[in-house]
Amino acid sequence: MRAAPLFAPVLLGLSLWANAAEPLRVAHLARCGDLLAPxxxxxCLNLRGLTDAPVEVxxxxxxxxxxxxxxxGQRLQVEVSRKAQRSGPLWLxxxxxxxNPVWLSLAGSHVLAAGPAEVAKNMDGLTTYVDLVSLIIEEDSEGAVVAQQLADKYGAKVVGAIAPLNTYQLRLPAHNLMERDALVLRLGSEVGVDAVVIEESSAEENEVSSTDQRLRPNADEWAANRFLDAVNYYQRRIPAKNxxxxxxxxxxxxxxxxxxxxAADFQQYLGTAKTRNGKPHTRVYGRDATRPDGHGSTVTGVLAAAWDKGGNTGFLSGLDGAGPGFEVIVERNSDAGITANIAASVNLVEDGVRILNWSWGIHRVGARKVDGEEVDSLVRSxxxxxxxxxxxxxxxxxxxxxxxxxxxxNSAGNGSSFSGADEYRLPSSFVTDQLFVVGSHQRSERDDVAIDDPAYVVKRSSSNSDTRVDISAAACVHASTLKxxxxxxxxxxxxxxxxxxAGVMAAILSINPELRPDQLRMLLRRSAMTIGEEYDFEPTDAEDLTAPILPSERNFELNNPDVGHSARLDMQKALDLAVKSRSRVR
Structure with a gap:
């Protein structure tokens, strides 16, 4: 009985030491309270490592x-006035x-995610929301008014909104999928309702992770896109004395x-210092994860990981010293699937983002691979x-x-399927100048060919393909590490x-911000190297990775050897064309 008092202070001391040793991190930030407040x-912020000492936000x-x-405790709630403040990085x-700094957007779009008790399995075996749906109101109607009228009519409640898209989220009085589907059917037939959106699980790309030693390291894979050549070009050409x-x-x-x-790749981004050694540098804002090799860390690392620190190497961080100081905002809005992705995208665009990186996508149930088998991952009803x-x-x-x-x-996807048919894949099937679709390749086994030879790389077998894919880039990177x-x-x-x-597009825009999306596409296609054989523009089949290079993308040279091949990213030449474009786009 006397042993307890002796051990208790020791354990308490260890506990306090552990808490003090844990770094202060923002694990989650999301709208709370009245989501419709104008x-x-x-x-609400969920934190790790917060002690009893005073904290400044x-x-x-x-x-x-x-x-x-x-x-x-480890939670904070902050109230911000849209009149007195503007969107920006928030940190403690x-x-x-x-x-770590997180991005706090005052743009206002936000949707709720369902909790574990608010989902069920549908007939396709997919997890779906039972009582949360979103209504897309006809654009000539007052969305907020119509949504509230329908909520009153059906005993529902408006709980979220993407107002710029006239989209409002309702919590329905439904307790199972039969009740939900009946309400969805009735809501969909209402005057003023364009569509009803239901959610099915999350929307991340579950990419293939591999420790296959035959895969070449980043530097060799990225050599196929002239990664280091591009960094060297930017660092030398942009500040050139002449x-x-x-x-x-x-x-x-x-x-x-x-x-x-x-992770060693991102420790330099704590706080938000705008300069380093007197010069602007890349900055990263995002919620903190508990593991360094997650999807978000790897995707962001390609853009902004520190050099020679651990794991990944960031393209934009490689431009520090010569560049303007890029801002990389990692944001998901909530865990409410595709609807949350769109809500986050709307907020970011309204907050001044020029480039959106969508490394996600989904296939329709029943979509086929090029070999005829059904796609079995990232499918929706x-x-x-x-x-x-x-x-x-x-x-x-x-x-x-x-x-x-x-x-x-947007990523083309990894279903060994077709990227451009809407019955197969979203969002890559949309045809618009403002959506650029990326397929993937990996280094071939041949060491006897030059970098610009089509045989230097091969199509990655899992990459979705067809003429909707605009360009291909290296598929394989290293994950970030703690040490x-x-x-x-x-x-x-x-x-x-x-x-x-996305990184080279941002670098191009830093050189010539007047370029339009269609001009960016043309610039990347004109600068591209080639991959694969020539296909003479026959109907799309399993071998075409991207849309074939056209004579108009090679100065109208009908006999240019690149014509008919798929397009492979050339980062260095793209930057060179961006510099030359400054005198043309005026």
Whole structure:
């Protein structure tokens, strides 16, 4: 009995030491309270490593007043006025140490995710929301008014909104899928309702992770896209003494859940210092993950991982010193699947993002691979796909109408299927100048060919393909690590080819911000190297990775050897054409 008092202080001391040793991190930030409030918005933060010491909450570098912050253990609730504040990075400081910065958007779009008790399995065996749906209201109607009228009529409640798309989320009085489907049918037939969106599980790309030693390291894989050549070109050409190129800061939105700021690749992004050694540098905002090799960390690492630290190597961070200081915002809105991805995208575009990186996509149940077998991952029912298709259509119509300078870079997918047919894949099947689709390749076994030879790389067998794919890029990268020089896995897939393209697009826009999305597409296609054999423009088959290079993309040379081949990203030549374009797009 006397032993307990002796051990208790020791255990308490160890506990306090452990808490003090744990770094301060923002694990989650989301709208809470009244999601439809037009002015004052509330945000809830889940934290790790918060001690009892005073803590300061900073938004855009300025402390929020103590009256705007409520604290409850490892949780904070902050209230922000849209009139007094603007969207920007939010972080905490305690005992002189900063947390990871997260992006706090005051744009206002937000949807709720279902809890474990609010989902069920449908007839296809997919997890689906029971009582949460979203209504897309006809664009000539007052969305908020119509949504509230329908909620009153059916005993529902408006709980979320993507107002720029006239989309409102309702919580239905449904307790099972039979009741939900009956209400969905009735709501869909209401005057003023364009479509009803239901959610089925999450929307991440579950990429293939591999430790296959035959896969070449990043540097060799990325040599196929002239990664280091591009970094060297930017670092030398932009600040050149004879004819320096002025640059413009570019903001990139990455639709991912989180990344690990404890990883060696991202530790330099704690806090939000805008300069390093007196010069602008890349900055990263995002929620903190608990593992370094997650999907969000790997995708973001291709853009912004520190060099020679551990695991990945970021293209934009390689431009530090010469570049304008890129901002990479990692944001997912909530865990409410595709609808949350679109809500986050709308917010980011309204917050000034020029490039959106969508390393995600889904296939319709029954979609076939090129060999005839059914796609068995990232599938959704026909009911869900029809709603998603309408939501994505509204998004791209809004983008074209309100933000024609924004480009979305989307992964083609890894189902060994077709990327361009809407009965197979979303969102890559949409045809719009503002959607750029990326397939993937990997280094061939041949060492006797030059980099610009089509045989230098081969199509990755899992990559979706067809003429809707605009360009291909290297599929395989290293995951981030907690410690420098740690043994790491290789992750492969179109998810990781996509940020290579998004990164070079951002670098191009930093050189010439006047380029439109259609001009960006043409620039990348004109600068592309080739992959595979010539296909003479026959109907799409399993061998075509991208749309074939056209004579118009080779100065109208009908006999140019590149014509008819698939397009492979050439990062260095793309930057060179961007510099030359400055004198043409004026």
């Amino acid at each position: 002015d004052a918005q509330q945000f 900073l938004l855009n570098g300025k402390p929020l007043p103590a009256s705007a912050v409520r604290r409850d 400081e305690q005992n002189g140490a900063p947390s 004819a320096p190129i002025p640059t413009t800061a570019v903001r990139i939105g990455v639709i991912e859940r989180d990344l690990d700021f404890d 026909g009911l869900a796909m029809s709603g998603y298709e309408e939501l994505l259509e509204e998004f791209f119509l809004w983008l074209r109408r309100e933000h024609p300078d924004v480009l979305v870079v 420098p020089d740690e043994q790491v896995e290789t992750h492969c897939g179109t998810s990781y080819a996509t940020p290579l393209v």
